[in-house]
Amino acid sequence: MGAVCVFASANDTLAASLKQAAEEAGAGIARLGHSVVYGGSSRGLMGAVARGAVSAGGRVVGVMPRHLAGRERAAIDIAEIHLVDTLAQRKQLMADLADIFLVLPGGVGTLDEALEMITWYDVGLSRKPVLFVDVEGFWRDFAQMMAGLKARGVLRADIEGAWSVLPDVPSALAVIASSFAPRAA
Template structure:
């Protein structure tokens, strides 16, 4: 994995554990020689990840829609800052520029990015690992809900392993490095669906 898209909040929660985890992710990715593709903002966990990676000598590519340049206060210190027109172009760039996805805690936008990465993997639009960093159990309910969708039959057994979750970044990256792509829906016969 040469680059990973990092999804996380543009807010900074009061609990310092989230910012600490974001700093650790930035440093760890830079230390492993893995570049970051992210939302291009300098605020919240997004900015914390970017700053930590840059301070550690890592590559950071920000992708931000023009409409959010002012609202998210674009990070002008990135290795590269790409300004696009739409959120769809932003998410497409995340997929095109990265070899996988890591999701840290965040809100609605972070969930949108995570579920799109998983959905596109199911369909076969990409064959990249989708990681979920479960900082302090933040994603325990989401992991349980994903399991409920699997158990109920809304997620096919062959797609049950798309979301890779771990509580620390080193374990998560190691699991993502050994990810074996599944059979995508676009390659399945109608009788298998």
């Protein structure tokens, strides 16, 4: 069993279709037999991921800075919640607990988390892949920006293995399934 860290928005005002995709991702990760590690919120896409995983019998681990616990309503129906002091500690613990990263739609916090994991890959601190799920074309502009950085020679060629942009949740789940060695009988 592995652990998939999911980065996603805690915004409650996102489209129902994005929440449905997040719930599908959480349930799919659980059905694959992997734990979900995420930001610990019960709101927005984060909450949908957790609810999906829990409803499918999965193990969910939240990591939340204390100063966000009230605003983001820390989830209480998950296996574990780790309260940390800073966002940097949150990212470090999530990275330590995870084998692979899944990025759903989100804002600057989601981008910060995902880009830090790509940076860690670039500087040799991690070789864990980052999978962006392009729900409704959400990450299209990001993919274009990264292609532009590559074209300008800012990105090294070997960093491309750090991330991929996948068209939907089933495609991401297929990559996750193939990323873990089969379990011993």
